[in-house]
Amino acid sequence: MARTCVFCGATPLTKEHTLPRWLKSALPPGGSRALHVRETESTRVQHVASALDATVKIVCAPCNNGWMNRLENEVRPFLPDLINGRAVELTPEDQRALASWSLKTMFMFSGQNKHPRLEMLPLKDCAAFYRDREPSRFMIARIGAMEPWENDEGSAMVEFVCPQYSGPDPTANPTYVSTLRIGWLLIQLVRAGSLNDDQVLAPFDPHPMFHPLWPVGATLTWPPLRPLPAAQMAAIACPPTLPIQVA
Numbered sequence: 622m623a624r625t626c627v628f629c630g631a632t633p634l635t636k637e638h639t640l641p642r643w644l645k646s647a648l649p650p651g652g653s654r655a656l657h658v659r660e661t662e663s664t665r666v667q668h669v670a671s672a673l674d675a676t677v678k679i680v681c682a683p684c685n686n687g688w689m690n691r692l693e694n695e696v697r698p699f700l701p702d703l704i705n706g707r708a709v710e711l712t713p714e715d716q717r718a719l720a721s722w723s724l725k726t727m728f729m730f731s732g733q734n735k736h737p738r739l740e741m742l743p744l745k746d747c748a749a750f751y752r753d754r755e756p757s758r759f760m761i762a763r764i765g766a767m768e769p770w771e772n773d774e775g776s777a778m779v780e781f782v783c784p785q786y787s788g789p790d791p792t793a794n795p796t797y798v799s800t801l802r803i804g805w806l807l808i809q810l811v812r813a814g815s816l817n818d819d820q821v822l823a824p825f826d827p828h829p830m831f832h833p834l835w836p837v838g839a840t841l842t843w844p845p846l847r848p849l850p851a852a853q854m855a856a857i858a859c860p861p862t863l864p865i866q867v868a
């Protein structure tokens with residue numbers, strides 16, 4: 622069966638860069654590595670690729686060249702500053718664009734993993750995102766600044782980590798924590814599995830290392846008061862319990 626666009630359901634599919642080519646000028650020249658890690662309770666898949674050359678074939682050309690491209694243009698004025706750790710003021714409209722761009726990019730990273738057993742790309746979430754073009758009421762997101770790090774294998778400029786917190790029922794709504802770091806910029810999005818119609822997700826607790834990003838708030842100045850320690854990436858990206866509450 623032909624695979625269809627994860628957003629609109631159309632065929633044929635075209636190759637889309639996981640990270641847009643225009644980011645090339647914002648990342649250090651040559652050899653920028655991307656590291657993405659997907660975790661379930663029992664499995665850990667780690668994949669290292671070039672940050673800018675990786676492609677994924679899960680969307681159609683009209684989506685790729687249309688609304689997804691417009692999303693790129695919306696974040697283009699400030700995303701390179703965030704990646705390079707330069708102070709940025711983010712208006713509510715900027716926050717909306719950045720949260721939406723991040724979710725789109727997280728979907729692209731999710732779709733890159735070819736391992737069928739770990740196909741976690743939440744199709745339900747893709748359809749809702751295509752309809753609304755922004756994160757859903759089941760999601761909250763926050764933004765921090767993390768000093769780029771180096772280890773024995775060199776530096777990874779881009780990291781994507783997305784542990785699942787869902788139970789074994791594949792028909793239930795997915796629950797996950799998705800963390801994307803590009804240079805200094807770190808965005809974390811939490812997707813709660815289920816909410817009653819009258820329930821909303823409580824905002825993140827105030828934190829010296831994070832600003833809330835979604836739902837959108839008042840104009841904020843990035844970076845937050847304190848940077849996130851790079852050594853805590855695993856603890857931040859894979860918290861032992863889901864860092865959300867229902868209000």
Ligand SMILES: [Zn+2]
Pocket residue numbers: 626627628629630631680681682683684685
């Ligand atoms: Zn499409």
